[in-house]
Amino acid sequence: MSSVTPTVGVLLSRVRVEEKLLLEELDKRHIPTRTIDDRELVLDVETKPDLGVDVVLERCIQHSRALYALSVLNTWGVPTVNTFEVADVCGNKLLTTMRLIRDGVPTPRTRIAFTPESAIQAIEELGYPAVLKPLVGSWGRLISKVNDRDAAETILEHKDVLGTYMHSIYYVQEYVPKPGRDIRAFVVGDETIGAIYRSSDHWITNTARGGKATRCPVTPDLNDLCVRAARSVGGGVVAVDVLEGPEGPLVNEVNYTMEFRNSIDTTGVNIPAKVVDFVLEVAARKADQEAS
Amino acid sequence: MPKCPECDADVTVGADAVKGEIVACPDCGAELEVTETAPPSLALAPEAEEDWGE
Numbered sequence: 001m002s003s004v005t006p007t008v009g010v011l012l013s014r015v016r017v018e019e020k021l022l023l024e025e026l027d028k029r030h031i032p033t034r035t036i037d038d039r040e041l042v043l044d045v046e047t048k049p050d051l052g053v054d055v056v057l058e059r060c061i062q063h064s065r066a067l068y069a070l071s072v073l074n075t076w077g078v079p080t081v082n083t084f085e086v087a088d089v090c091g092n093k094l095l096t097t098m099r100l101i102r103d104g105v106p107t108p109r110t111r112i113a114f115t116p117e118s119a120i121q122a123i124e125e126l127g128y129p130a131v132l133k134p135l136v137g138s139w140g141r142l143i144s145k146v147n148d149r150d151a152a153e154t155i156l157e158h159k160d161v162l163g164t165y166m167h168s169i170y171y172v173q174e175y176v177p178k179p180g181r182d183i184r185a186f187v188v189g190d191e192t193i194g195a196i197y198r199s200s201d202h203w204i205t206n207t208a209r210g211g212k213a214t215r216c217p218v219t220p221d222l223n224d225l226c227v228r229a230a231r232s233v234g235g236g237v238v239a240v241d242v243l244e245g246p247e248g249p250l251v252n253e254v255n256y257t258m259e260f261r262n263s264i265d266t267t268g269v270n271i272p273a274k275v276v277d278f279v280l281e282v283a284a285r286k287a288d289q290e291a292s
Numbered sequence: 293m294p295k296c297p298e299c300d301a302d303v304t305v306g307a308d309a310v311k312g313e314i315v316a317c318p319d320c321g322a323e324l325e326v327t328e329t330a331p332p333s334l335a336l337a338p339e340a341e342e343d344w345g346e
Contacts, residue, residue: 014325014337015312023310037312063343091343138345164342239346255346 006283007032008276009053011069013039013061017261018272022057025272031280038065048076055283056080057275059257063091063136066257079286081279082236082256089233090256093135093171096233103232105225106250108243109174116156119170123152129175132159135166138255139208145175176243176250181205183216183242183249186258186267187230188274189281192223192240194267213262222249229254237275294334298322305332 008031012019015035026033034053038060043049049072056073058080060066070084082090089095100107108131111122123130123146132144132155146152159167182205185195195218198211205211216222226240229251239258243250260271293302301319305326309315313326314337323337 012312014314015310016314020310020313035310035312061344062341063345134342136343141345257346259346 003284004287005031006054006280006287007034007052008279008283009034009036009051009056010059011036011038011041011056011066012059013037013065016061016259018259019059021261021264021272022059022275025270025276029276031276038062038069041069043069043072045072049073049078051078054079055279055286057279058082058087061257063087063138067091079282081275081282082238083234086234086236086238086256090238090254091136093133093253094169096254099232100229100251103228105229105232106248108176108245108250108252111170111172113170113172114168116153116160116170119156119172120149120152122170122172124149126172126174128152131173131175132156133171133173135169135171140204140206143204145203175203176245176252178205178243178245181211181244182252183222183244184213184263185216185218185222185226185240185242186238186260186263186269186271186274187226187240188237188278189235190227190231192218192226193271193274194218194263194269195222195226196263196266207262208259213266215266215268225249225251237278294332296320296322296324297334297336298324303334305329305334 058066067087070080070087073080074084089099097110113119113122129145129147134142144155181197181199183195184198185192195216196213197216198205200211229240230238233254239255241252243252264271296303296317299320303317309326315324324334325337327333327335
């Protein structure tokens with residue numbers, strides 16, 4: 001494998017704790033690094049982008065910017081972590097669900113519908129309570145637990161009237177009764193490097209919504225499930241959300257620009273170092289391909 | 293010391309701050325983006341949009 005130190009581009013929108021830790025890790029190893037602010041980026045789509053880097057670590061806060069930048073970069077053969085494919089699949093809950101189903105990874109029962117009327121039917125097929133989610137979105141925002149028909153009709157009317165067209169693609173999931181927590185597992189390449197429980201009295205357990213992080217042991221079964229989920233969406237550096245359902249674990253979502261600020265001390269794993277290792281591997285693989 | 297563009301309070305920007313980093317105004321709590329580091333300057337950080345996240 002190539003031993004030349006690559007120049008790493010970090011594509012970002014704002015420097016959060018995660019980006020700062022990644023930049024510090026790159027600096028500590030004396031890896032040449034360029035930060036690329038997505039607000040200033042102009043990509044000439046007709047020629048290979050000359051960003052002066054060998055590999056791009058994508059850390060945009062905005063899914064749409066990440067998606068389209070990665071599309072251009074990958075089409076022109078610029079290696080990225082993660083890839084356009086992973087961003088495309090993980091950024092859309094239905095595309096994620098379809099990959100998981102295709103690959104036999106257990107996931108909550110899901111329905112998709114395109115009108116409020118058919119969405120009611122979808123909800124009632126799954127039974128109350130059900131969960132309505134926007135196809136694109138994060139941090140537990142705009143996720144609704146629908147407890148009865150009155151609530152369903154109200155939420156669907158609001159989404160139909162007030163939302164953009166994307167809010168009229170109704171993604172409905174069964175509500176999975178979980179033990180006051182879910183699992184967030186971090187996968188890098190073919191390994192689950194660590195995991196946390198996210199506990200909350202609220203049914204939404206995202207740490208962005210107040211969920212408390214504690215260490216979750218990575219058992220062989222959890223590792224296997226999460227690596228399968230990661231491969232299913234295209235592989236790379238992802239965070240897999242797992243629900244502990246009554247009949248076994250279910251993969252709920254896979255996140256491709258994972259946040260990990262609450263998880264380094266909790267897991268005892270140097271997550272930024274693992275991410276940087278993987279970025280260097282991707283760059284080395286590309287360099288080897290080009291040399292052969 | 294840079295001022296908060298929202299409430300004009302003095303805001304301390306750490307020596308290790310980098311361009312693009314987000315700091316909170318100690319007085320009004322506004323999220324501020326470090327737009328320059330030498331000397332430090334601040335602007336109101338963009339509001340979260342629908343496709344923001346992980």
